[in-house]
Amino acid sequence: MKIYTKIMEIGSFIKDEKILREAERVEQIYPFRCTDYYLSLVEEFSSSDPIFRQIFPSFSELDEGEEDPFGEDGSTEHPCLIRRYKDRLLVLSTNQCFVHCRFCTRKRKWRDAPFVFEDFGALERYLKKHPEIQDVLISGGDPFWLPASWFDELLKVVGKIGSVRIVRIGTRSPVVAPEAVEDKLKVLSRHAPVWINTHFNHPKEITGESRKALLSLIKSGCPVNNQSVLLKGINDSYEVLKELLISLLSTGVRPYYLFSCDPVRGTAHFRVPVERGLSLIKRLRKELSGMAVPHFAVDTPHGKRILP
């Protein structure tokens, strides 16, 4: 797998000089990053392409706004342990990802030095001190960036805590780096069931490779759910969402959430009015099986709000 980290490396694909220079300025602030696999899904190197639009820097990212509107930073005694619910703990495994999604809710962390959470002792102490936590979510960054041995250690620690009953991993790897799934399967199957939440936003992302990765996770004892973000110019249409949701189900993946794009600095150009999201969900609910329709959720400093 190759990961491009400079716009210059993919410059030859982009014919419009202005778009290219704009991206090279924006990447100074919010760095570019994409796998060769995900880049190969781009059909047209312009913002009308749903894959291009998710990965390519644009001037709109330099707009004003809050970087951490939900006050995630500083919510527990450890910077990698995030607690917004009594019964759930989110572990920031790393700040590294295979791809920088331009609408990322934690894009403030792209500039930080690369880190990996390895303070398993602190995690164990925290979980022992808080037996009300039943559900541990491993997020990031993309946890599948880390080697299988990291999961083995973490899942062993969590597995020893009797009060923890559910473990989930949030990863976009089946979408952007399906080859990174393979080496995790053995460890995950040993700790099954481990719930996987992945992140498909557009039907074009469901390819032979991504299907294969999803099926191998399911066969290893990992139920897979999907969390999408409603994104302007990418999936804010009934037809696109319908195709996405049905394709997911046909691959064994249950649509879980459709998030309204968070009000994070540098993502305003992706936001769809909540009323529009509500009317899309209403129509989906009317016309599709209940299996296919995710919760429409808006994040707030007090937690997720499901609408209507």
Ligand SMILES: *Cc1c(COP(=O)(O)O)cnc(C)c1O
């Ligand atoms: C989203 C989130 C969770 C999980 O919420 P669910 O609605 O149970 O999926 C847990 N902790 C934090 C900090 C979150 O942002």
